[in-house]
Structures are given as C-alpha cells and as structure tokens.
Amino acid sequence: MKRIGILSLFLIRDLFRSLAGIVPLAVGFTFYAIAFEYGMDQAQFITVAGVGLGAICLLTVLLLTGRANRASFYPFAARLPRRSELLAAVVVGSLAVTSVIAFLMTEVALLQHKLTLDFPSALWIIPTWLAFWLFVAALALPLSSLVSRDGSHMVGYVFITALLVANDRRSFLEERRLHWLSRAVTAVLWPVATLLAQASAGSHDRSYLLAIVLTVGYAGLLFGLAVALLRHKDLLWPE
Amino acid sequence: MLRASELTKRFGSTLALDRLSLDVPAGAVFGLLGPNGSGKTTFLKLVMGFIFPDAGQVARGKLSTAQIGYLSEHAFYPTRFAVRDYLTTLARVGGPAYSSAGGNTLRREIDRLLAQLGLEEFAGRRLGALSRGTLQRVGLAQVLLGNPDLILLDEPVLGLDPAAQKFMRDQIVALHLAGKTIFLCSHNLDEVTRVCTHVAVLKQGRLVRAGPLPDLLGTRSQIIITIGSLPPGLPSTLAALSPGIAVGSSPRGVAEEKSPRGVAEEKSPRGAAEREGQVTLDDDARAYKAQVLRLLLDAGVDVLRLDERQTSLEEIYLQVTGPARSPGRETP
Numbered sequence: 001m002k003r004i005g006i007l008s009l010f011l012i013r014d015l016f017r018s019l020a021g022i023v024p025l026a027v028g029f030t031f032y033a034i035a036f037e038y039g040m041d042q043a044q045f046i047t048v049a050g051v052g053l054g055a056i057c058l059l060t061v062l063l064l065t066g067r068a069n070r071a072s073f074y075p076f077a078a079r080l081p082r083r084s085e086l087l088a089a090v091v092v093g094s095l096a097v098t099s100v101i102a103f104l105m106t107e108v109a110l111l112q113h114k115l116t117l118d119f120p121s122a123l124w125i126i127p128t129w130l131a132f133w134l135f136v137a138a139l140a141l142p143l144s145s146l147v148s149r150d151g152s153h154m155v156g157y158v159f160i161t162a163l164l165v166a167n168d169r170r171s172f173l174e175e176r177r178l179h180w181l182s183r184a185v186t187a188v189l190w191p192v193a194t195l196l197a198q199a200s201a202g203s204h205d206r207s208y209l210l211a212i213v214l215t216v217g218y219a220g221l222l223f224g225l226a227v228a229l230l231r232h233k234d235l236l237w238p239e
Numbered sequence: 240m241l242r243a244s245e246l247t248k249r250f251g252s253t254l255a256l257d258r259l260s261l262d263v264p265a266g267a268v269f270g271l272l273g274p275n276g277s278g279k280t281t282f283l284k285l286v287m288g289f290i291f292p293d294a295g296q297v298a299r300g301k302l303s304t305a306q307i308g309y310l311s312e313h314a315f316y317p318t319r320f321a322v323r324d325y326l327t328t329l330a331r332v333g334g335p336a337y338s339s340a341g342g343n344t345l346r347r348e349i350d351r352l353l354a355q356l357g358l359e360e361f362a363g364r365r366l367g368a369l370s371r372g373t374l375q376r377v378g379l380a381q382v383l384l385g386n387p388d389l390i391l392l393d394e395p396v397l398g399l400d401p402a403a404q405k406f407m408r409d410q411i412v413a414l415h416l417a418g419k420t421i422f423l424c425s426h427n428l429d430e431v432t433r434v435c436t437h438v439a440v441l442k443q444g445r446l447v448r449a450g451p452l453p454d455l456l457g458t459r460s461q462i463i464i465t466i467g468s469l470p471p472g473l474p475s476t477l478a479a480l481s482p483g484i485a486v487g488s489s490p491r492g493v494a495e496e497k498s499p500r501g502v503a504e505e506k507s508p509r510g511a512a513e514r515e516g517q518v519t520l521d522d523d524a525r526a527y528k529a530q531v532l533r534l535l536l537d538a539g540v541d542v543l544r545l546d547e548r549q550t551s552l553e554e555i556y557l558q559v560t561g562p563a564r565s566p567g568r569e570t571p
Binding site for chain 2: 003006007010013014017018070071072074075077078079080081232234235236
C-alpha cells in the first residue's frame, strides 16, 4: 500500500512537472467557467459537476498511464513485484487529482456564491462521487495505451460509444421492437444512473446503497480486466 | 544464477531469439556480444520480465525482479527530478532493503551511493541538466539501490568518453570483486576482454559461441612466421597447401591483396627481393607448419622469427558472426 502511494505521488509529480499537467487544470477551469456561469443548486451540482469531474478523472488516468508508458519509467517497472500495483497507483493518483480539483471548484463556487449546499445532506456527495470516479478511473484503464493489447482499447471506445448512443435512443430501439436491447442497456447502466439520480434527489435509500455497491463492483471488474490485459503484455516503451 | 532454456521470442515476423539456452554462473561477469538486432537487449528484457517469451523460459533462481539491477541502453530519465529525489523515490518504491528503512537510514544509503559514484555535487541537480556520463552514473546508482545480487547492464559504456568508460569498467570490476554476478551486453570488445570472465555471442537470435573467456581465446591461435625476401611464385605454392595460409607484409611492409584462392600476394613496385613479410597459418592450417617451414627454407627464404599468437576476441567475434547482416532485421 505504501509503495502504491509513493508510486502514485511520483506519477502525479511527473505529470504536473510536464506540459501535459496543464490539461486537467485547464479542463477543470473551462468546465467551471461554463457549468457555473449561472450557478448551481445541490441537485445539479451532484450530477453535472460529478460527471464533469468524472471526465477529468478519466483524462487524468489516461495522462498518468501515458507517463508510466515511457522508457524513463523502466526503473520503476523493474521494481514492482506486481504490475497491478502500477494500475492501483494510477487509480489512486487520478482520484487524488480529481478530488483536489473538485475541492477547489467547490470552494471557489461557494465563495462566488454560485453554489448552495445543504449540510449535512451535502456530505452524501463524497461517497457518491468517489464511487462514480472510481468506476470512471477503472473504466479508463483498459482504454489506455499502457494497458491495451492489439488495439483492444479501440474495442472499448466503440463499445462505450455504442452503449451511450443506445441509451440515448432507447425510444428508437423500442419502436424497432428491440425491447431486449433497450432493457439490456438500461440494466447495464442502472447502477451508475441510479447512483447519480438518487443522490441528486437526496434519496439515500436501499437502491442508492445497492447502486454504490454495484458501481464499485463494476470498478472492480474493470480493474480486474485491466490487470489481466497488462499482466502478460510486452512492455515496449516508446523511446 | 541465471539460466535460459530454449528461449524463443518473436516480434511479428521477426525472430528476435531462436531457442537460446544460456547459463550464467554466480559470480561471473558475463558478456553478451552480437551485431545490432541480434537479440541482446531482447534477452535482457525477458530476464527482467518486461516482455514474455513465446517459448522456453528464464530461471532466475530465487531472485525477484526487485533484486536484479538493470541499466537500460538508453539514458531516459524523468528530466525534471533532482538526482537525490529520483533515487530516493526509486528506493522507496522497490528496494526491499529500504522498504522498511527509516528516512535517515535511506538518506545515509543514498549518500553512500552518491559518494561511491562521485555524484555528491550533482545530488540537487535536475536529471535533465546532466551530461551523458553523469546520467550513466545515476543509472548505475539506481542499479545498485537495494544491493542486488544480479546486475544487468545494456551497453554500459555506450556514448561515454574514455575517462567515463574507465570509471564504468572500474565499477564493474569492483562489483565483481564484491561477489556480484554481472551480465552485460556490449559492442565494445575491448571492454568485454578486460572485464568479462565469460562470453557468449549471438547472431540473428541464435547462440553461436559461449564459454569462459580464457577458454574461448585459447581455442584458436595463429602461427606467424616472419620472413625476409620472398621469391615470386612461392605464395601460390603455399596457398595450394591450405586456404588457412596467408602470405603478407609485416607491419612496416608493403600493401597486400588476397588472391582468389585466399592467399595474400604483395603488390610492390620494388620487386620480390626487397620484400619482407610474414606467413600466417591460422588454426585450421597448423598441421602445415613443418611443411611451410621446409618450403621456405628450401627456397632460401630467411626465416627471421616464429611466433604463436592467441586469437583476439575481435577475430573470434568476426569469425562467428560472419558477414554483415542483411538490413531490416531490427528488434525492439
């Protein structure tokens, strides 16, 4: 655990000492400028800011894996007893970066009176967002060039796009008598959609808790997939 | 210490290693030679577990990768980190010896390494601001973190000036004397001759020669007969005996040219009577020594000296690797 923390800190420092380190900050600033232009209430904040910060989390995972996928990283890779520790460090690092940006964004929004939060119910934002970001970070791992094998990340991008398009066009699917597909899409996305919807509605009941468990379960499965892909992958760093 | 058995690795259609079997004894300084693209770096990456074999296996005994020091051929470093910071982070990530060490213990150990490698004055400098020679010393420092028993060095003196090369050689010798097993890939045959106890030569992924260096050098030798003037026609007579016989000039003699039959014949405007040269019998032609001497003496040639010279590593290398490889065979 200590090694994962040290490695995570190294990756973050390496990222923010490079030009690429500007990217998550710039995206965060741009998102804030657009999303908070007219202010937000707590319900909007949970969903809109949660998803926006999830995108930053995904981007940060891709950037951190990019740092780890360089020839200069070989002395670290050589010292790791398990490659899964590198992936864990990336996830921890991306969650840390996203949390810092989220904290800054929230503070600035509160100071500028562009956000209203009700305490203590606002504290539910923390487990909601952490579960969602954990899912996003784990989802981003197989999409990275560090983990992907033989273009598997392209399959991942296509699958996610298809899933989101299908979710957006569920009525179209049902008109075409593709109920099974519509239901399958709804079922697959249920944990994440329910997590954000219930949190936004301030309803922290059983379905919310089940959604959290399933979202974290998704994250575990995706992390396992990434570990399986990386375990026997030839590390041929671009030099 | 390290044993490869029938190790095979392909990159697409390129066969990088072809059933390579190699045994590296504990305490040896093992030099792996071979032309570019012959699979040397691929072998090191397989040992480190960065890549995986298509067939065969590498046995590292009880050593984990964290107990093996590895220095890459290319000096890639996180340029914005200071030397001490970089080494400290590496030590905390992997060195089993430091994982439970306190801050002061680790600091003392890093200080010791920096002093050993003459890096004290660079401790606070960014890696991106260091010269190639200093970076290579930082690379060696990261190799030595955790006091590994097996050290893999890929082209350790590549691109270094003579002083830095000597420094690196001295470090390798010191590590050898400290009982470490060192495996190095190199094109620098002089370096290999000076520091290695064992040598293996790869050609197109295949092992073509391996063994203790003294045995390899001792297996082949040349007989050199230094002679005075040489009557015309005698080179052809000697050549007819064996293709392993060459007649040429001494170092201060005249230019020579090989005949189609492999015999070097001199082209001198001054004539045969003025020539001074040597007859060389390689290992395959040793049996003709007496016959060659008799022919020379019967022809009235002055035989000035008879020497036996051990074949150099360069000659062995060139002999076993043969002509230059065809272009396009590159391995990652």
